[in-house]
Amino acid sequence: MRENIESINEWAEQFAYHELDVDRQATVLSEMSIDEYDELHKTASVFARFLQEEASDLEPNKESLAVLQNASKNKKKLGGFFAVRIPAYQAVAACFLVALGSYFLFGKTETNTVVVEKDVPIYEVVRDTIYREIPVVEYITKTVTKKVPSIERTSIPISTYVPQEDYALREPSETPSMNDISKSFGNTVVSAESLERFKVKM
Amino acid sequence: MVLLQKGTMGAFEEIYSRYAKRLLAFVFRMVNGNEALAQDILHDVFLKLIENPKSFDTSRSFKPWIYQVAANAGKKAFRKAETEEIKERHSTFMEKSHQPNLADKKIFDIFLSSALNKLTAEHREVFVLKHQQHMSIKEIAAIVSTPEGTVKSRLHTATKQLAKSLKHFNPKETA
Numbered sequence: 001m002r003e004n005i006e007s008i009n010e011w012a013e014q015f016a017y018h019e020l021d022v023d024r025q026a027t028v029l030s031e032m033s034i035d036e037y038d039e040l041h042k043t044a045s046v047f048a049r050f051l052q053e054e055a056s057d058l059e060p061n062k063e064s065l066a067v068l069q070n071a072s073k074n075k076k077k078l079g080g081f082f083a084v085r086i087p088a089y090q091a092v093a094a095c096f097l098v099a100l101g102s103y104f105l106f107g108k109t110e111t112n113t114v115v116v117e118k119d120v121p122i123y124e125v126v127r128d129t130i131y132r133e134i135p136v137v138e139y140i141t142k143t144v145t146k147k148v149p150s151i152e153r154t155s156i157p158i159s160t161y162v163p164q165e166d167y168a169l170r171e172p173s174e175t176p177s178m179n180d181i182s183k184s185f186g187n188t189v190v191s192a193e194s195l196e197r198f199k200v201k202m
Numbered sequence: 203m204v205l206l207q208k209g210t211m212g213a214f215e216e217i218y219s220r221y222a223k224r225l226l227a228f229v230f231r232m233v234n235g236n237e238a239l240a241q242d243i244l245h246d247v248f249l250k251l252i253e254n255p256k257s258f259d260t261s262r263s264f265k266p267w268i269y270q271v272a273a274n275a276g277k278k279a280f281r282k283a284e285t286e287e288i289k290e291r292h293s294t295f296m297e298k299s300h301q302p303n304l305a306d307k308k309i310f311d312i313f314l315s316s317a318l319n320k321l322t323a324e325h326r327e328v329f330v331l332k333h334q335q336h337m338s339i340k341e342i343a344a345i346v347s348t349p350e351g352t353v354k355s356r357l358h359t360a361t362k363q364l365a366k367s368l369k370h371f372n373p374k375e376t377a
Binding site: 005006009010012013039040042043044046047048050051052053054055058059060061064065067068069071072 | 214215218222223224226227230231237240241244245248249252253311314315317318329330332333334351354355357358361362364365368369
């Protein structure tokens with residue numbers, strides 16, 4: 001049944017009912033009335049005519065064509081070398097060869113490579129609690145008693161005067177009296193006045 | 203198309219001269235008679251062809267492919283912008299259709315256009331490819347990527363719907 005309908009539809013696009021042969025007319029009548037078929041035929045032909053007229057009235061935009069032609073030309077200009085597509089392995093091989101060539105051309109300058117070994121201290125921050133013992137200083141006051149030895153007093157012989165030959169003619173000088181000699185601890189001092197008189201007489 | 207892929211001069215112009223007008227008419231109907239939109243879509247289709255000619259598989263037939271590209275672009279654009287202009291045209295027709303002078307050819311054409319616009323995109327597509335582009339069922343099936351039986355079925359449904367619209371209009375008096 002579906003095949004019949006599809007066939008009828010195809011016939012309706014081209015032929016009116018009376019233009020069909022007897023077999024086709026029979027097929028049409030088995031599915032629909034003559035009016036229904038003619039309606040399909042009329043519809044197809046009316047719309048086909050309309051669509052044809054509509055299509056003939058339309059013209060592509062000339063400005064659009066000009067733009068497209070320019071785009072096409074530009075594409076060809078920009079194309080050429082860059083438009084050529086090569087497999088990926090060829091591109092990789094080309095890069096490798098360029099790198100290799102560069103190495104032999106420019107990469108042969110000998111350079112002394114000095115390896116400097118340097119110990120880099122690594123400081124590890126370890127956070128911990130440290131207890132530090134501070135010694136306690138105790139001050140002890142001690143009294144030391146020391147015996148100082150007593151100083152012996154020496155007597156100076158001042159009363160003995162032995163006149164020398166050269167001084168025989170001279171008047172014997174007056175020796176300072178004991179009063180003139182002041183004595184202190186460990187020292188014997190003659191007063192300046194007595195000493196002067198003594199010097200003059202000599 | 204192979205020449206276009208190779209960059210041969212004049213290949214694009216040849217393709218354009220062969221297909222531009224026909225594609226424009228097809229796309230025009232696919233976007234419900236919006237000429238500006240149809241021109242834009244046609245431009246985009248050919249621009250895509252220039253920019254990426256390798257997108258076409260040369261082992262396949264070019265004609266179904268280019269129509270498929272145009273149909274898809276048309277459907278996409280139409281879904282995106284069912285313009286106010288079309289709605290306006292439709293409403294204008296509805297007002298005029300109630301006027302007594304129905305024999306006016308222009309009005310009848312508007313009616314036919316409106317009837318076509320009422321079809322779904324899938325039904326309109328096969329109907330236009332069949333009756334405007336004169337393609338075989340096999341070619342249409344290749345373009346819309348459906349079995350031939352589906353194409354025939356859609357064609358029959360479209361014709362019946364249009365016949366119904368035409369019956370209301372009473373074309374016996376006008377056509």
